[in-house]
Amino acid sequence: MGRILCIANQKGGVGKTTTAINLAVGLAKSGARTLLIDLDPQCNATGGLGQPPAERHPLVSQQSLSETLRTTATAGLDVLAGSRNFRDVDALAHADPDQSATLRQHLSAGLTGYDFVLIDCPPSLGALTRLALANSTEVLMPIQCEYFAMEGLTQMIEVIREVMTAHPGRLRFGGILLTMYDHSLELTHEVDEEVRDFFGEIVYRTVIPRDVAVSEAPSHATSVIDYSPRTRGARAYVELCLEVLENE
Ligand SMILES: Nc1ncnc2c1ncn2[C@@H]1O[C@H](COP(=O)(O)OP(=O)(O)OP(=O)(O)O)[C@@H](O)[C@H]1O
Ligand SMILES: [Mg+2]
Incomplete structure (x- = not known):
């Protein structure tokens, strides 16, 4: 089985979904067979790829995963659409340990x-994010370059550590990604320095600039890499893909 990246941060609006979409598209374009799972009831990753939400979340529906996978406009990229159905969210979030084992089997069977x-992931440290962490091999945490960027990170790291202890040797810190980076702002440089001082080499060299093309792409049901490939945002996401591929 390949690498499973959980894109998480309990803070909202830090660029999780944007990173999930653009990294998924970039990796698929590099020739890697890629699957994007939308675990957030907001279904932004699903919508951003031009797909409608699923009526039932594929991970709790009776169908096999292979029947619920959808292909996308990008060759090599499939998506498991999210669901807004609160019963499914509940079922996913409150799966008891036995069910969660089934879920893991369900996932691994569909992921080969x-x-x-x-x-x-959704912007919370709740059961959905924990479920994702417990089923992943690495966690990628986007951090927005703003005041309070580091606030709440200790909680997030505590949860990641808990999952690492519960499943030794499975989950590793894939990296921290600085998003909405604005070179002209003193604050951006302060956050950059603080994050790199604190986390050291797990912070990606690549930073994602604040770029309007990045925010426009989802309304065209596509990644910024397809929507506007020459922009700084698109180039940064391509660079991030290379860094992720390098960090095997
Ligand atoms: N590099 C960027 N430049 C400009 N706008 C961006 C950039 N990255 C993300 N955005 C915009 O910021 C907003 C939040 O991004 P996104 O939805 O990816 O965050 P999120 O962490 O997934 O949010 P949520 O916690 O609600 O799931 C969106 O409107 C998105 O288009
Ligand atoms: Mg999101």
Whole structure:
């Protein structure tokens, strides 16, 4: 089985979904068989790829995963659509340990054949994010370059550590990604320095600039890499893909 990247941060609006979509598209374009799982009831990753939400979340529906996978406009990229159905969210979130084992089997059975699986998490440290962490091999945490960026990170790291202890040797820190980076702002440089001082080499060299093309792409049901490939945002996400591929 390939690498499973959980894209998580309990803070909202830090660029989780944007990173999930663009990394998934970039990895698929590099030739890697890639699956994007939308675990967020907001279904932004699903919508951003031009797909409608699923009526039942594929991970709790009776169908096998292979029947619920959808292909996308990008060759090599499949998606497991999210669901807004609160019963499904509940079922996913409150799966008892036995059910969660079934879920893991369900997942691993459907994941063979992928080089990369990316899981887009909701902005919370709740059961959905824990479920994603427990089923991943690495966690990628986007951090927005703003005041309070580091606030709450200790809680997040505590939860990641808990999962690492519960499943030794499975989950590793894939990396921290600085998003909405604005070179002209003193604050951006302060956050950059603080995050790199604190986390050291697990912070990606690549930073994602604040770029309007990045925010426009989802309304065209596509990644910024397809929407506007020459922009700084698109180039940064391509660079991030290379860094992720390098960090095997
Ligand atoms: N590099 C960027 N430049 C400009 N706008 C961006 C950039 N990255 C993300 N955005 C915009 O910021 C907003 C939040 O991004 P996104 O939805 O990816 O965050 P999120 O962490 O997934 O949010 P949530 O916690 O609600 O799931 C969106 O409107 C998105 O288009
Ligand atoms: Mg999101």
